[in-house]
Amino acid sequence: MDGGSITCTISSTQSGSVVTLISQVSSTLQRIIDPLSQKDILTSGLVQGLKVSDLGVVSFSLEVETDYMEAGLKIKEQAAARLNTLPGITDVQIVLTASRKPKAHTPSQEGLPGVRHIIAIASGKGGVGKSTTAVNLACALHSLGLKVGILDADIYGPSLPRLLGVNEKPTSDDGKTMNPIQAHGLKAMSIGFMMDEKAPVIWRGPMVQTAFLQMLRQVNWGDLDVLIIDLPPGTGDIHLSLAQRVKVSGAIIISTPQDLALADARKAYEMFLKVNVPVLGFVENMSYFLCPHCEGRSDIFEHGGVEAEAALLGVPFLGAIPLHMDIREAAEKGTPLAPDTPQAKIYKEFAERVWDAIRN
Ligand SMILES: Nc1ncnc2c1ncn2[C@@H]1O[C@H](COP(=O)(O)OP(=O)(O)OP(=O)(O)O)[C@@H](O)[C@H]1O
Ligand SMILES: [Mg+2]
Known part of the structure; x- marks a missing residue:
């Protein structure tokens, strides 16, 4: 089954209570969204062989694409947790299988009005x-x-x-769209402008995606040459939503020189390839240590690993950024680096390479 029809086997007698259970099970599963197709997991065909026994045992297999086991695991946990709360359900048996071949994902060709380029900043x-x-x-x-x-x-x-030193809420002129915050010459939007930074966010997956898409589309960005999107870590739902819902000029992958971070950067690279978002290049952050006193350089981690990895994958290397006290302090204070400092110049050269790669 691929989309649309829902088949459900009822074992033994088809009593009224089992029929009620089935409809509760179905509507519960229909509230879980597959981040890849953006459809519920019944309609998208992820749930196969759904059975509900008269003893209240629900069983089905969850068939995800070979590359989306991580997302599949999250869906499995969610489905089990929700089904277990239904009255009358005594056991939930879900088998996760990765048997579906990945479809070719075509990113949306639609951009944001007035925005020339969208660049995603990511890392595994x-x-x-x-x-x-x-x-x-x-x-x-x-x-x-x-x-x-x-x-x-x-x-x-x-x-x-924190990074921009902003403590104000965005305004809205029409009650539908928000005005971005203006800070240090940038137009900025963050969920943190609207909520207490320390308050934990306890939203579920689909709500998180909705919030993200609203911040993308329902903000008066006006005319922009570049919109930078600072992605959360990993390769999750937000990344897929971004790739599928809007035209992204390219992704920049940040890694530190350590092996573990590099392996994760490779995963991020592969994910962007799969969703057809071009990777503009890799950046090595905290590449080497620059002493704030003598400006002497120490290669604390084996620096150069990210550049070598980029060469191996045939991806441009966009720059090495040192681990420097000024960079951390500027981030803590919410004030950008002073323009004439050596650190600001490193970012400027990096920016020139990025702009050259996308400007056409
Ligand atoms: N080049 C640098 N030199 C000095 N400190 C740095 C540098 N880059 C980042 N930091 C510091 O490292 C910490 C983590 O940085 P940051 O929050 O930007 O990471 P992140 O990848 O966005 O984290 P998360 O995955 O949680 O979103 C911060 O304290 C930041 O100030
Ligand atoms: Mg971050």
């Missing part, structure tokens, strides 16, 4: 400096005379309020 691993790099890249592109926006796509852990 958390804490490698995506947000810091995204903000400094945005400021450096602005210093080249470009109109730049930045969108914080991290709904669970927004960073932009």
